[in-house]
Amino acid sequence: MTYARDVVALARKDLLLELRARETLPAMLLFVLATLVAFRFALPADASERASVGLLWVAILFTALLGITRAFIPEREQRVLDGLVLAPVDRSAIWLGKVVATLAFLAAAEVVALPAFSLFFERVTWSTVAAVALADVGLCAVGAILAAMAAAGRARELLFPVLFLPLSLPILVGGVGAAVSDDPGRYLAFLALYDGVFAILAWASFEYVVTE
Amino acid sequence: MAVAAAVVLVAGFALALLWAPEDADQGPSQRIFYLHVPIALTAYAAFGWGAWKALRLLWTGNQRYDLESYTAVHMGTIFGTLTLVTGSIWARTSWGVWWSWGERQLVLFLILFLFYAAYFMLRFSLPDGPGRARISAVYALFGVVLIPISFLAIRLAENLIHPVVFTRDGPQMSGDMFFTFCVCLAGMLLLAGTLYLNELAGKRLDLKLRDLRESLELG
Numbered sequence: 001m002t003y004a005r006d007v008v009a010l011a012r013k014d015l016l017l018e019l020r021a022r023e024t025l026p027a028m029l030l031f032v033l034a035t036l037v038a039f040r041f042a043l044p045a046d047a048s049e050r051a052s053v054g055l056l057w058v059a060i061l062f063t064a065l066l067g068i069t070r071a072f073i074p075e076r077e078q079r080v081l082d083g084l085v086l087a088p089v090d091r092s093a094i095w096l097g098k099v100v101a102t103l104a105f106l107a108a109a110e111v112v113a114l115p116a117f118s119l120f121f122e123r124v125t126w127s128t129v130a131a132v133a134l135a136d137v138g139l140c141a142v143g144a145i146l147a148a149m150a151a152a153g154r155a156r157e158l159l160f161p162v163l164f165l166p167l168s169l170p171i172l173v174g175g176v177g178a179a180v181s182d183d184p185g186r187y188l189a190f191l192a193l194y195d196g197v198f199a200i201l202a203w204a205s206f207e208y209v210v211t212e
Numbered sequence: 213m214a215v216a217a218a219v220v221l222v223a224g225f226a227l228a229l230l231w232a233p234e235d236a237d238q239g240p241s242q243r244i245f246y247l248h249v250p251i252a253l254t255a256y257a258a259f260g261w262g263a264w265k266a267l268r269l270l271w272t273g274n275q276r277y278d279l280e281s282y283t284a285v286h287m288g289t290i291f292g293t294l295t296l297v298t299g300s301i302w303a304r305t306s307w308g309v310w311w312s313w314g315e316r317q318l319v320l321f322l323i324l325f326l327f328y329a330a331y332f333m334l335r336f337s338l339p340d341g342p343g344r345a346r347i348s349a350v351y352a353l354f355g356v357v358l359i360p361i362s363f364l365a366i367r368l369a370e371n372l373i374h375p376v377v378f379t380r381d382g383p384q385m386s387g388d389m390f391f392t393f394c395v396c397l398a399g400m401l402l403l404a405g406t407l408y409l410n411e412l413a414g415k416r417l418d419l420k421l422r423d424l425r426e427s428l429e430l431g
Contacts, residue, residue, distance in 0.1 A: 142354075149347050153337030163334060163351075166327035167358060170365035177368055190368060194361055201357055208270050208346040 006089040010097025015104060017074075028067045028109040035059040036113065036120055052121040053128070053179045057172055059113065060132065061139070064168075067105045068143035069160045071098055072151035085210050095206035098144040099137075106136050127188070131178035134191035135171045138198060142167050145202040148209045170194055214406045221399035224250075227392040244305070246392055248298040250400035251291050252317060256359070258288030258404055259324070263356040266349035278345035279419075281352055282335065283412045287404050289328045295321045316366045323362050327355055 018024055039055040075081040084094050110132055118124045143164055150160040171194060177187035228246035262284030269277035299318045304310050313319060331351055338344040 145350070149334060149351065150337075152343065152347060153334060154339075155333065155337040159330075159333060159337055162330040166323055166330060167354065169323055170358075170361050173365040173369045187368065190364060193364075197357060197361065198354075201354065205270070205350040205353060208350050211346065212343055 003090055003093055006093040007096045007100065010084075010089075010094060011100035011104070014098065014101035018101075018105070024067055024070065025105055025108055028063050028105060029112050031066050032059055032063040032109050032113040033116055035062060036116055040120060049122045050180050052117075054176050056113075056117050056121070056128075057175045057179070059117075060110065060135065060175070061165075061168055061172060063109050063113070064102075064106050064136070064139040064143060065161055065164055067109065068102050068140065068147050068164070069150075069157055071102055071144060071147040073147075073156060076151045081210060082212070085212065091207040091210055092203050094210065095144055095148070095202060098147075099140045102140045102144060103136055106140060110136070125179065127184035128175075128179045130188055131175045131184070131191060134188060134195060135175045138171050138191065138195040139168060141195065141199040141202050145206050145209060148206070152209070167198075213402065213409065217399060217402035217406045220395060220402055224392065224396035224399040227395055231388065231392065244298060244302045246396045248295065248302055249393065250397040251298060252295040252321065253397060254400045254404045255288050255291035255295055255321070255324075257401060258284050258291060258408070259328070259352075259355055259359065261408075262288060263352050266352040269345060269349045270353075273342075275342060275345055278348065279415055280412060281349060283408055283415060285328060285331055285352055285355075286411065287408050289325070289332075290407075291400075291404060292321050292325055292328065296325060316363070319366050320359070320362050324355070324359065327358060331355070 036055075036059055039052070039059065043051055043055070072081070075084070081094075085091065114124050114129065114132065146163045146167070147160055150156055150163055153159055171191065174187045174191040174194065178184040178191070181187060224246065228243055262281045265277045265281035265284060268274070269281060296318065299315065299321070300310050303312050303315060303318070311318070331348065334351055335344065335348050338347060
């Protein structure tokens, strides 16, 4: 139970920091809206409705990218990570705490983005909502560990998108598939598989990323 | 080993060009199969080898595995790039286009190329030391998990025009063709192994030289 308590404490720290500084979430909200508007003009006037579904997923992917990029940079800059690594917590709890916090940000951005999408483009189906929920878990699970990797290097913000995009392509496939296919179950199952596999891998290997 | 690689490869190509029966459907252009598919399989083998060494590094903490994993991933990336090039040529001769999104393996290699190119960016951005070794190792492990997941994803997103040669019923080709293919594959694996050992020896020499220089400067 101490593990769960550690995770909650770590996630709470990030959420409190966000409440005080209000840096990430407003940026994510504005970004996702701006992206949707930009896509409206990127699509030719006679483009099919299905094309806009793909754009929704690109918007979600980029918003996640924006939200997670800086996840570990304050930790490195303020040397919080050194303290966390020395603290008597399981190191994977640091990862899980970060996943919970970024997941909260991403979900908050989507609570705005999905209604905006159905307002601007077409109605969002339940299978899309389910796919978004599953995709968020995968994006944050993979994103949190990659952000920790990228923050350890010199390039930092530059490096993270390059690491993150190839790994998140399967999520894009699953998400778009669930939204446009007549049989979304297969795609949802695929997203769940992705979440499970990469969450276990990230959970097990995070320790090696932060150990100095 | 270098000699063996050269002999087997030359034999394989000779078999592929002169001896293997012509494909009834695709004609002579099918012969690139004996180059393209062994290169692709060799790339997988190199990525797998790199991930295995990465796992050993995380398991034992022995820094020796870092260089081995890095060299294997390097080999995999070279062979992966060659796969993209030969696959593109094959697509051009078979379907008249340089690139086809319907071809699963090629799309997979494009994703892997992006992924492993980022491996080098990550590695060169990190400060030298055990931290870099561990982070690179974790990333290499993500790679081998990404391969089947991406394959599944592409399969879900696909439209089928790629000729599927290996199905669950075994390889769909004649015995002569299969033999030629195996010779080519063995040659390619030997070549990759030779390059791997050479590069590893070179990198180790480099490190040793650096250490010697440092100790000279200190002394």
